[in-house]
Amino acid sequence: MRENGAVTSATRQPETPAAALPPRLIATDLDGTLLRDDKSVSERTVAALAAAEEASIEVFFVTGRPARWMDVVSDHVHGHGLAICGNGAAVVDLHGGPGAHRFVKVRELARENALDAVRLLRETAPGTVFAVEQTYGFYQEPAYPRLHMEIPDTLAPAEQLLAPDAPGAGEPVLKILAFHHELDPDAFLTVARRAVGDRATITRSSPSALLEISGPGVSKASTLELCCAERGISPEEVVAFGDMPNDVEMLTWAGTSYAMGNAHPAVIAAASGRTVANNDDGVAVVIEKILAERP
Numbered sequence: 001m002r003e004n005g006a007v008t009s010a011t012r013q014p015e016t017p018a019a020a021l022p023p024r025l026i027a028t029d030l031d032g033t034l035l036r037d038d039k040s041v042s043e044r045t046v047a048a049l050a051a052a053e054e055a056s057i058e059v060f061f062v063t064g065r066p067a068r069w070m071d072v073v074s075d076h077v078h079g080h081g082l083a084i085c086g087n088g089a090a091v092v093d094l095h096g097g098p099g100a101h102r103f104v105k106v107r108e109l110a111r112e113n114a115l116d117a118v119r120l121l122r123e124t125a126p127g128t129v130f131a132v133e134q135t136y137g138f139y140q141e142p143a144y145p146r147l148h149m150e151i152p153d154t155l156a157p158a159e160q161l162l163a164p165d166a167p168g169a170g171e172p173v174l175k176i177l178a179f180h181h182e183l184d185p186d187a188f189l190t191v192a193r194r195a196v197g198d199r200a201t202i203t204r205s206s207p208s209a210l211l212e213i214s215g216p217g218v219s220k221a222s223t224l225e226l227c228c229a230e231r232g233i234s235p236e237e238v239v240a241f242g243d244m245p246n247d248v249e250m251l252t253w254a255g256t257s258y259a260m261g262n263a264h265p266a267v268i269a270a271a272s273g274r275t276v277a278n279n280d281d282g283v284a285v286v287i288e289k290i291l292a293e294r295p
Helices: 030-034 043-054 111-124 185-199 220-231 245-253 265-270 282-292
Strands: 025-028 058-062 082-085 090-093 102-106 129-134 138-140 173-179 201-203 210-214 238-242 256-259
Touching: 025 030, 025 220, 030 238, 030 282, 043 058, 043 282, 058 220, 082 220, 111 173, 111 185, 185 201, 185 210, 201 245, 220 238, 220 245, 238 245, 238 282, 245 256, 245 265, 256 265, 256 282
Parallel strands: 025 058, 025 238, 058 082, 238 256
Antiparallel strands: 082 090, 090 102, 129 138, 129 173, 173 210, 201 210
């Protein structure tokens, strides 16, 4: 869900936190983290991911992207084939390949909560425009910008898009998107969290004033925790990577975590270590080091 554009830059080698236990799972964000700014996966990174899986370290892609945007990494899933999408709103099996993914777990945003968030943001931040992300559909208001280069299924006010008789009413809502043309991104996030409270989880992954609103308690961290619990993996056995505010909870939860060299200041504060920027293959650099230090 992140547009191109680094926040900061770094080219130095990683600051490596001491891992309490040998890692069993690597959790990595995609945009601004695993992917380069041109949205590619470098050959070095592909090799590092494969080597981790060969060493019996599971790799989970944990992203704000919807499932339909996962083609960029669908050729690089190994073993379990699972990815966490929509900031934790869905666990998706990518083994079917592009366009053939399967939803394994869905943590939806109740429509009444979504409508509350829309109402409160219209009152608190006039000029906010919305889009609705569902399991298979994408719907937006006419004034919502074409940020993602895709054609929405329906154009209508958010209140209509979330109504019981709306198009796609039988599909779970994964999250709603709120965009403001004028507000500072971090200021918008602060205002929105204060206004909406515990009705929803609000975060952001874009350098623009674009907020991502999920169900209460739904985050990358909480869904990753569920997936790890199913595998008997503790937080201390997880190494996580991220670059934007929607990664903060995951980096805090994981026993070992890395902020990318291009990371947002909040991510740098949350992580236990730092690596180089996404364009310098920061995730691969750390994976290579982990594997080199294994007995």
